Amino acid sequence: MRNRALTFLILVACQVLICNYLHLSMYLSLSILPVLIICLPTKITTPVAMIIAFAAGFVVDYTAEGVLGLNSLALVPVALLRRSVCDAIFGEELVARKEDFSVAKFGWPKVAFAVSIAQALFLLIYIWADGGQARPFGFNLLRGFVSFAVGIIISVPIADKLTKYHGQSA
């Protein structure tokens, strides 16, 4: 449990570093926060997950982005829908038995799909709240697509790493 929490905190710190030092393109908003939230252990209830999401977003906003509330706004809906996404993709029994999903148990495709849903939801709200209405639709679309693709490439290995802990606890 301590390992999980520590890993979570380290990854949040990584996100802060990414936001501060990894500015590759204006079309790229790289975020690993959605995968952190979707991979939270099943026994963490939705309200707690939402509070964790809000707090993680706030930390990243406060220490890196400078626009307070942006990550929190986009991340809380991911936490709200976390269990529903897991139910839909991994089956209701998983949550009912309070087991966690892992790449080893369900394979890459299902985990990647769950992560992509979280990533897409996060980016949708993030780009909209980050002044999306003031920018051309084409710019937002390209930004969303690039960020989504790169985010998935990075998030799936992180999901694998995080769910290994799930496997150990199971």
Next chain:
Amino acid sequence: MAGKRNIYRTGINVAIFIFLEVAALGLLRRSSEGQSFFINQMSHSFAAKVWGWSQNVGDYFALKGINNDLATDNFLLQTAIAKMDADADSIRAANAAKDGIVVAGRYLFSHASVIKYSQNKHHNYLIIGKGAKDGVTAHTGVISSKGVIGIIDTVSTNYAYARSFMSSNFNLSTRIGHEGAVGPMAWDGKSMNGAILREISLQHKFKQGDTVYTSGHSSIFPPDIPLGTIGESRIINGSTYEIDVHLFQDYSAIRYVTLVSNMDRQEIVSLEKKGDEQ
């Protein structure tokens, strides 16, 4: 029990979600002017939609009262229109009376003077001192207090040409008494006040001195205009009577006449045409 628990959990989740999202929006609004603008815009748009929706709901429930008001307005308008119609009718009647026009049923009567007439031809005519500018049209009847004078054939601006009853081709639908036999009456071609009533079936009873009236079967003349009295009669071909009629009207002394036009004539004629076509 499990259902209630689920509802409770969902309620808690939604409440916390809304709280956190509102908090995030609040932070976002404070931290950036741009975000503040968009959030304000969004909140105003949302408020406008909610206001519009509530306004629609209010309007919907106010419809009954509005309908009542409209019904009352409608009633008042109908009353005003009826009053105006009555006023217009009385003004129209007053104007018509001023022009010497009287409306009786579906007939329009107006007086006119006879400018010129012939009386010693086979086809006699009259020139009437009223024309198109007075509203006189073809197929207007010309009558007097003593009978039928003729029918207007054509009109100019100020005058009208009427075919006289004293024409060999003028047949008038008549009736013996008010409820007797009906038959065509024509000028006898000889005298100034003689006519012949034909095609009266043998079963019909009549006697000398009975009055002959217009039958009303014409689309030009109104019914029951007294024309003359019955004189001698003869049986023709053993099937019908031919009756001499002494006309009340003396065609050698005509000065003033009355023009009569049937306001429904066009409708009757077009109906007859349709019937003929079928």
